[in-house]
Amino acid sequence: MTLTPSAHAPETAPAIELKGISKAFGPVQANKDISISVMPGTIHGIIGENGAGKSTLMSILYGFYKADKGEIFISGTKTEIPDSQAAISAGIGMVFQHFKLVENFSVLENIILGAEDGWSLSTSLRKARKSLVDLAQEYELNIDPDALIEDIGVGMQQRVEILKALYRQADILILDEPTGVLTPPEADQLFRILGRLREEGKTIILITHKLREIMDITDTVSVMRRGEMTATVKTAETSPEHLAELMVGRKVLLRVDKDIAAPGEIVLDIKNLRVVDDQGVERLKGINLQVRAGEIVGIAGVAGNGQSELLEVLGGYADGSGTVSVNGDPIDLTGKYSDGKSRRKRGIAHVPEDRQREGLIMEYAAWENIAFGYHDDPTYQTGFLMNNAAIRKDTVDKMARFDVRPPDPKLAAKNFSGGNQQKVVLAREIERNPDLLLIGQPTRGVDIGAIEFIHQQVVALRDQGKAILLVSVELEEILALSDRVAVMFDGHIMGERNPTETNEKELGLLMAGVET
Amino acid sequence: MDVMPKWAEVVLVPLISLLLAAILSALVILAIGEDPVAAVKLMVDGALGSTYGWGYTLYYATNFMFTGLAVSIAFHARLFNIGGEGQAMLGGLGVALACLYIPWPHWSLALLGAMVLAGAFGAIWAAIPAYLQAKRGSHIVITTIMFNFIAAALLNYVLVNLLRPKGSMDPATARFPEAVNLPTLHDILAPIGISFSKAAPANVSLIVAVLACFLLWVLIWRTQLGYEIRAYGHSDSAAKYAGISPLKITMIAMIISGGLAGMMAINNVMGEAERLVLNSTEGAGFIGIAVALMGRSHPLGVFIAAILFGFLYQGGAELALWTTIPRELIVVIQALVILFTGALDNMVRMPLERLFIALNGKKA
Numbered sequence: 107m108t109l110t111p112s113a114h115a116p117e118t119a120p121a122i123e124l125k126g127i128s129k130a131f132g133p134v135q136a137n138k139d140i141s142i143s144v145m146p147g148t149i150h151g152i153i154g155e156n157g158a159g160k161s162t163l164m165s166i167l168y169g170f171y172k173a174d175k176g177e178i179f180i181s182g183t184k185t186e187i188p189d190s191q192a193a194i195s196a197g198i199g200m201v202f203q204h205f206k207l208v209e210n211f212s213v214l215e216n217i218i219l220g221a222e223d224g225w226s227l228s229t230s231l232r233k234a235r236k237s238l239v240d241l242a243q244e245y246e247l248n249i250d251p252d253a254l255i256e257d258i259g260v261g262m263q264q265r266v267e268i269l270k271a272l273y274r275q276a277d278i279l280i281l282d283e284p285t286g287v288l289t290p291p292e293a294d295q296l297f298r299i300l301g302r303l304r305e306e307g308k309t310i311i312l313i314t315h316k317l318r319e320i321m322d323i324t325d326t327v328s329v330m331r332r333g334e335m336t337a338t339v340k341t342a343e344t345s346p347e348h349l350a351e352l353m354v355g356r357k358v359l360l361r362v363d364k365d366i367a368a369p370g371e372i373v374l375d376i377k378n379l380r381v382v383d384d385q386g387v388e389r390l391k392g393i394n395l396q397v398r399a400g401e402i403v404g405i406a407g408v409a410g411n412g413q414s415e416l417l418e419v420l421g422g423y424a425d426g427s428g429t430v431s432v433n434g435d436p437i438d439l440t441g442k443y444s445d446g447k448s449r450r451k452r453g454i455a456h457v458p459e460d461r462q463r464e465g466l467i468m469e470y471a472a473w474e475n476i477a478f479g480y481h482d483d484p485t486y487q488t489g490f491l492m493n494n495a496a497i498r499k500d501t502v503d504k505m506a507r508f509d510v511r512p513p514d515p516k517l518a519a520k521n522f523s524g525g526n527q528q529k530v531v532l533a534r535e536i537e538r539n540p541d542l543l544l545i546g547q548p549t550r551g552v553d554i555g556a557i558e559f560i561h562q563q564v565v566a567l568r569d570q571g572k573a574i575l576l577v578s579v580e581l582e583e584i585l586a587l588s589d590r591v592a593v594m595f596d597g598h599i600m601g602e603r604n605p606t607e608t609n610e611k612e613l614g615l616l617m618a619g620v621e622t
Numbered sequence: 623m624d625v626m627p628k629w630a631e632v633v634l635v636p637l638i639s640l641l642l643a644a645i646l647s648a649l650v651i652l653a654i655g656e657d658p659v660a661a662v663k664l665m666v667d668g669a670l671g672s673t674y675g676w677g678y679t680l681y682y683a684t685n686f687m688f689t690g691l692a693v694s695i696a697f698h699a700r701l702f703n704i705g706g707e708g709q710a711m712l713g714g715l716g717v718a719l720a721c722l723y724i725p726w727p728h729w730s731l732a733l734l735g736a737m738v739l740a741g742a743f744g745a746i747w748a749a750i751p752a753y754l755q756a757k758r759g760s761h762i763v764i765t766t767i768m769f770n771f772i773a774a775a776l777l778n779y780v781l782v783n784l785l786r787p788k789g790s791m792d793p794a795t796a797r798f799p800e801a802v803n804l805p806t807l808h809d810i811l812a813p814i815g816i817s818f819s820k821a822a823p824a825n826v827s828l829i830v831a832v833l834a835c836f837l838l839w840v841l842i843w844r845t846q847l848g849y850e851i852r853a854y855g856h857s858d859s860a861a862k863y864a865g866i867s868p869l870k871i872t873m874i875a876m877i878i879s880g881g882l883a884g885m886m887a888i889n890n891v892m893g894e895a896e897r898l899v900l901n902s903t904e905g906a907g908f909i910g911i912a913v914a915l916m917g918r919s920h921p922l923g924v925f926i927a928a929i930l931f932g933f934l935y936q937g938g939a940e941l942a943l944w945t946t947i948p949r950e951l952i953v954v955i956q957a958l959v960i961l962f963t964g965a966l967d968n969m970v971r972m973p974l975e976r977l978f979i980a981l982n983g984k985k986a
Contacts, residue, residue, distance in 0.1 A: 132972065132975055423862045445865035446862070446864050446865030446866075447864070448865065450865070463857065463860065464860050467853050467856045467857050467860050468856070468857070469856045478853065479865065481846055481849050481850070490845060491840070491844045492844055492849060494844070
């Protein structure tokens with residue numbers, strides 16, 4: 107088996123090998139008879155939709171869960187991994203999607219945390235400082251050991267996580283969705299580091315749902331679907347289209363078909379909008395933005411630069427100052443009439459960023475969710491009581507039009523897949539025929555098959571002459587859908603670009619706060 | 623997907639839990655050297671074997687329905703109202719004031735008047751912690767517990783210093799006038815030819831409690847307000863997105879909750895004691911928590927659980943009377959019931975779910 111261009115002899119045992127791993131959570135079979143083998147000195151990608159079982163598999167490997175069945179071999183030796191300590195001593199290091207760092211500790215202190223030796227901190231620190239210098243040289247991972255975590259950027263923080271694993275002598279590195287919080291230049295830098303680690307003989311497992319990353323950096327890739335490993339292929343011998351097909355189980359269209367926009371009157375007019383959060387931090391620092399009828403304005407940016415606050419204040423559940431007008435009339439940004447109910451009455455529909463926490467009541471049936479926020483609609487009432495039959499009938503219609511599967515209005519929202527949950531929210535908001543649609547992360551955690559459908563619905567709404575404000579951390583999505591792109595950084599709009607005249611590189615610089 | 627059919631979820635799980643609690647209780651009775659079969663027989667005979675027994679069982683059940691409903695409605699808004707006891711005490715004060723100071727021409731009007739005042743007193747007592755929770759973030763569990771003590775102290779003061787008749791040494795109000803005495807089940811059932819024990823305290827309040835179960839069901843599952851309360855209870859972030867005001871829901875849910883707990887007083891104060899005494903609630907406010915847990919905060923479940931607990935109360939009293947089994951053992955049995963139906967719910971649920979998966983797997 108020669109899967110890689112590595113320097114190792116082909117007869118070397120795999121760095122890590124899983125045989126027949128199965129894991130069930132109650133009725134849900136999260137992993138079903140999974141086997142993979144990763145050769146040392148290679149980068150192996152694991153790709154799959156949300157809920158395909160990638161994270162469960164890695165949690166088993168790192169000792170968070172115990173597999174119901176199956177065996178793990180590290181460098182040819184059968185290994186039990188009952189907890190994360192065992193994983194670390196087996197040479198496995200994990201870089202989580204959400205970093206596990208102490209904000210007010212220095213880089214060095216974070217690196218030795220949990221691996222201090224002896225009673226004296228200063229000897230540990232001295233020792234760590236020396237090996238940090240060595241590591242930095244060996245893998246070109248330069249970093250200031252005395253900087254505080256809270257003062258360094260996310261890219262650097264991730265580097266600290268990698269160093270933490272290497273300091274614990276990890277030979278196998280697992281990275282879970284590592285680029286989710288990075289700007290494109292930071293992601294490129296991460297991939298250079300990973301390439302360097304591969305050259306040094308480390309084995310890397312990269313979990314992601316981004317096809318481009320798989321194509322760019324991995325040697326081999328495994329595709330997971332519904333808890334099963336559907337294929338393992340050499341990256342060089344596959345294509346994004348083929349991988350997408352393996353992930354979804356059918357052919358998918360990766361582009362969005364749309365005509366050139368014909369913008370009309372200004373629908374949303376934002377002037378000098380400011381938002382201060384509960385901690386007193388100014389999250390929006392004077393936003394000016396207009397959205398016209400019949401156009402999609404996309405807000406690009408790394409998560410946490412004020413996009414969420416923008417949606418929240420426009421959606422009526424965060425207070426702000428400044429002026430926001432819809433169809434020429436200002437809306438309240440504080441007080442009694444600054445809430446979701448009042449916004450809906452003004453023709454603003456909102457598909458929130460986090461459908462599970464905000465857009466849906468997960469325990470409510472689909473029909474109750476279709477009424478959510480519009481439950482005071484007169485057609486949903488009979489006298490003092492709610493007309494549940496009318497809501498259910500309305501739900502059946504809306505589910506049919508948005509192809510929600512299964513089309514069962516009595517099924518609780520939590521029992522639908524991510525894509526179908528999103529379709530329920532979209533059906534509720536779009537079918538109200540709003541003048542302005544706010545839509546956040548429309549396809550986060552949504553299977554590729556449903557992405558296509560959701561994008562078509564958003565474009566169709568635009569073509570009906572509605573104004574759409576789109577927020578997404580997926581740059582590809584912003585570029586594919588938007589008629590105009592505004593880039594947010596640190597509560598400001600860094601600039602607006604025409605998506606046909608810009609590229610990911612230019613937007614990436616703006617996202618990092620660099621004027622272009 | 624829901625793996626279990628609804629009947630299994632609603633009937634089988636609580637039934638098995640109850641059975642387990644019963645088996646464990648039997649072991650405890652065996653361990654103290656008594657015969658569990660005889661004990662069960664005595665409890666059933668004492669609580670359900672005569673109209674006298676039924677009269678007591680239903681009397682207790684009425685109390686528990688009110689307090690169980692009170693805890694349930696708060697649960698639906700994810701608020702843990704532990705203050706049912708204090709709210710019911712204040713409700714008692716409301717009943718006493720209504721009965722002593724207003725000359726009612728007929729018991730039915732008195733009942734309405736007493737319900738309004740009892741509900742209002744209980745509601746106010748619940749509204750203060752609710753406001754503190756919604757506006758100041760004071761945890762409602764802590765504040766409602768504290769308000770139980772304040773209520774007890776307040777009642778003590780009022781009874782000793784203000785409402786105690788001159789010359790009486792008993793910290794209690796005067797007896798209510800004859801006109802406000804509520805008809806007992808004996809009085810209600812006699813005209814239709816059913817003879818019911820004259821001595822048992824169950825009274826017309828039972829009908830009010832059953833009506834309250836139904837009305838609360840309508841409120842929770844059939845009105846906009848109920849929809850908003852449940853939505854807020856499931857997800858406050860989603861409620862915020864929809865424009866449902868947390869302040870409004872917290873206040874309304876707790877006011878309804880306190881009102882229901884307060885209304886319990888029409889049963890124990892107006893229907894049974896016919897005067898207000900210290901500790902008239904006898905812990906019914908706390909039993910309400912167990913009833914709501916076991917009844918899954920559903921009015922029908924609360925109705926059934928209240929009757930079960932009424933049976934345990936009355937049967938337990940009989941046990942203590944006729945055997946050497948101490949009265950405290952009933953508390954143990956109640957605790958086991960709560961433990962199995964509330965806290966250890968998943969212990970029964972998970973194996974059952976697996977069983978149903980296995981069964982479905984074979985079919986498929």
